Amino acid sequence: MEHLDTLRALGLFDARVPRYTSYPTAPVFSPAVGTAFQAEALAALDPAEPVSVYLHIPFCERLCWFCACRTQGTTTLSPVESYIGTLEAELRLVAQTIPAGLRMGRLHWGGGTPTILPPHLIHRLARAVKAAIPPAEAWEFSVEIDPTMVDRAKIDALAAEGMNRASIGIQDFDPEVQAAIGREQPYDITRACVDDLRGAGITSLNCDLVYGLPHQTETRIADTVAKVLTLNPERIALFGYAHVPWVAKRQKLIDENALPDDMARHRLSELAAAQFRAAGFETIGIDHFARAGDELALAKDEGRLRRNFQGYTADSCATLIGLGASSISRLPQGYVQNAAATAAYIQRIEAGQLAGARGHVMTGDDLLRADAIEMLMCEFMIDRDALHARHGPTAAALDADLAQIAARFGDLVTLDAGGLRLHPAGRALTRIVASALDAHMPDGVRFSRAS
Ligand code: SF4
CATH class of the missing domain: 3.30.750.200 (Transcription Regulator spoIIAA)
Incomplete structure (x- = not known):
């Protein structure tokens, strides 16, 4: 129960964060x-x-x-x-x-x-x-x-x-x-x-x-x-x-x-x-x-x-x-989503054009954060060496965020020179930890609960 209280205090039942x-x-x-x-x-x-x-x-x-x-x-x-x-x-x-x-x-x-x-x-x-x-x-x-x-x-x-x-x-x-x-x-x-x-x-x-x-x-x-x-x-x-x-x-x-x-x-x-x-x-x-x-x-x-x-x-x-309608493409330069409503999608294609209606062009910082978040969601860790090898010196941009995560999540995580590890006892909070690396958390969007 004590452990669950800790998770609750860190947002397990209240946080509304993306599924990443x-x-x-x-x-x-x-x-x-x-x-x-x-x-x-x-x-x-x-x-x-x-x-x-x-x-x-x-x-x-x-x-x-x-x-x-x-x-x-x-x-x-x-x-x-x-x-x-x-x-x-x-x-x-x-x-x-x-x-x-x-x-x-x-x-x-x-x-x-x-x-x-x-x-x-x-x-x-x-x-x-x-x-x-x-x-x-x-x-x-x-x-x-x-x-x-x-x-x-x-x-x-x-x-x-x-x-x-x-x-x-x-x-x-x-x-x-x-x-x-x-x-x-x-x-x-x-x-x-x-x-x-x-x-x-x-x-x-x-x-x-x-x-x-x-x-x-x-x-x-x-x-x-x-x-x-x-x-x-x-x-x-x-x-x-x-x-x-x-x-x-x-x-x-x-x-x-x-x-x-x-x-x-x-x-x-x-x-x-x-x-x-x-x-x-x-x-x-x-x-x-x-x-x-x-x-x-x-x-x-x-x-x-x-x-x-x-x-x-x-x-x-x-x-x-x-x-198809609402589908998202992940391209090397960024994301593009087809028109979401089926009628709007059909209209675009019938006009002889591709159906992309919204998207995002990735910056170097986006690529770094996307990599770190995917690592966390898949492996419950963020490997600093791997990030440095793939993103060069810009990887240091995450250092302050990682320090803040370590301070906020206490002994549920370990932060050292190798990177951040989320321990099994804290894995129910993975999406919440990931959201601490999200530089685009939109205002006013109500995501689903984190647990
Ligand atoms: S509405 Fe039902 S059948 Fe249609 S996609 Fe959702 S779960 Fe599947």
Whole structure:
């Protein structure tokens, strides 16, 4: 309890800080950085360096109340089909801009619900991506799968196009919790989906779970974890529910009185994490788990774990090209985000221009802080020598911040000539420590809670 009081005093339950899937974070992107920057940065890519590609499908047949993803509901296929046409047009524009010979090292389809696409649209879209940016020899293709919105034909179509990794959303298996978040998904349907994925040769399966949901109890989350373990996934992402109804209007449907309080929420996360560790999973960063031998666990052990918009990854591509409404590209010179509203995105592409609407040009100080924050989020340490080797004398710009962190977080961290280490007892505060290095913390943006 005493330890929890210390964490509480340092902001565990009250701080509202970014998840640092990028630095700077998207709320500080500027409308002054748009298509001109995007075109220049895409044209300047090194064709010898494979890129990652993210493709956003902003449609769902059901809109779950807890979800803050950028997506819209549809019960017909026509808007989806027309959106695929727009994506094809965007891919042609990108292909005209990037240097010849550029290859795709990784492809990820996210949403929304990528598996809303029927097989013929899956093939059409995959072909368009490969025509624009041909896959490298050893490329990887991952897809977010909604078990209630997929069948064997769709899975076979994805596998035929090269899908070798899948991520399924589960959140919680308890019927009362599912009813309270507007997302019904029985275990049997999920099990059948996993069997189909395995049958199609998928060897890397991730399950997304959420703690802090309405009506979730220790017994219920323990039961959910036990059921998830029967699915035998290689990876788990265990996210804290971010109740931000001022951003995600659907969350207004959630009964706030049924949300677990701070202490209960903390116990739910600790309990689920302990269950996964007891089952042989390694902890990856702040909220992921992976089986020993999985690429994510190997990347962690070998110091090459990275953080990206999906969470943690072993992806070594430095550049990410984001396609579709609201997608963010990470280019060597900075970030650019496509128009967020689907209609605005379509309008831009139909006008024959790239869709970048906001972005950020990285300065030397941004690159240094982004590196330090990513190191902290992945390895719970900031290696001064590595920063000096990569950023030269400018790395000294962090010294004052590191000293302040050491003073503020006391014996939860160690600061010496080698750098800063965040001890296991303080790792629940990782995002808060990272925010102390953030030179762009925007005023007036209400982020989700840190725990
Ligand atoms: S959880 Fe998935 S299916 Fe539900 S609204 Fe969000 S993206 Fe759509």
